[in-house]
Amino acid sequence: MRLEAKNVSFRYNERSPWILREVTVTVEEGERVGLIGPSGYGKSTLLRLMGGYLKPASGEILLDGKPLEKKGISPVQLIYQHPEKAINPRWKMKKVLEESGMFREEVMEALGIEKEWLGRYPRELSGGELQRFCVARSLFQGTHFLLADEMSTMLDVITQAQIWNLMVKEVQERNIGLLMVTHNKALAKKVCTRCIDLREQGGR
Numbered sequence: 001m002r003l004e005a006k007n008v009s010f011r012y013n014e015r016s017p018w019i020l021r022e023v024t025v026t027v028e029e030g031e032r033v034g035l036i037g038p039s040g041y042g043k044s045t046l047l048r049l050m051g052g053y054l055k056p057a058s059g060e061i062l063l064d065g066k067p068l069e070k071k072g073i074s075p076v077q078l079i080y081q082h083p084e085k086a087i088n089p090r091w092k093m094k095k096v097l098e099e100s101g102m103f104r105e106e107v108m109e110a111l112g113i114e115k116e117w118l119g120r121y122p123r124e125l126s127g128g129e130l131q132r133f134c135v136a137r138s139l140f141q142g143t144h145f146l147l148a149d150e151m152s153t154m155l156d157v158i159t160q161a162q163i164w165n166l167m168v169k170e171v172q173e174r175n176i177g178l179l180m181v182t183h184n185k186a187l188a189k190k191v192c193t194r195c196i197d198l199r200e201q202g203g204r
């Protein structure tokens with residue numbers, strides 16, 4: 001499988017500047033790609049486009065040569081920097097996980113998710129605790145590509161390592177393609193098989 005942004009241009013509205021111009025980025029299954037570039041260059045915007053959350057002004061987002069399907073849980077999963085924006089505030093965590101069909105003991109354990117947290121609402125968890133649920137949820141069985149947007153910036157070093165160890169193990173075992181935005185060079189070196197610099201790809 002292959003996820004690609006093909007000649008994608010984007011701006012937030014007609015009066016705002018172009019954020020991306022004719023950007024082409026391809027991620028194959030099993031690859032772990034780091035997306036780097038200065039602040040404001042459009043890294044998060046590109047991830048949102050590739051996850052189907054924004055529409056390009058021109059160009060295409062293709063999964064195996066076809067546009068992303070709008071129905072059902074997407075095989076392309078986006079993990080945000082801010083987990084509180086990604087989770088329904090009215091659902092308890094158990095329901096959040098059940099909705100995605102993601103309930104593997106070993107993933108919960110590897111992520112340090114405590115059973116007792118399942119009975120809580122999102123507002124009753126810390127940002128780091130909530131992010132572990134977002135990671136767990138993103139790893140449901142239909143996932144083929146993961147887009148991680150500085151997902152571990154808010155976490156302490158030990159939790160970061162815990163989450164990335166699990167992530168790399170899962171994507172390797174399941175041949176998932178990973179595209180991650182990070183400002184942390186050491187992390188990119190540890191996790192990624194290659195890096196793309198948006199300055200060389202038509203980011204502004």
Ligand SMILES: Nc1ncnc2c1ncn2[C@@H]1O[C@H](COP(=O)(O)OP(=O)(O)OP(=O)(O)O)[C@@H](O)[C@H]1O
Nearest residue numbers: 012016019037038039040041042043044045046181
């Ligand atoms: N919803 C929005 N409406 C209008 N402009 C936006 C919106 N979101 C982002 N932008 C602008 O688009 C540009 C690219 O933002 P983006 O978040 O994609 O950059 P980034 O490379 O991920 O930055 P950082 O490394 O700081 O997270 C910025 O100038 C930002 O101000």
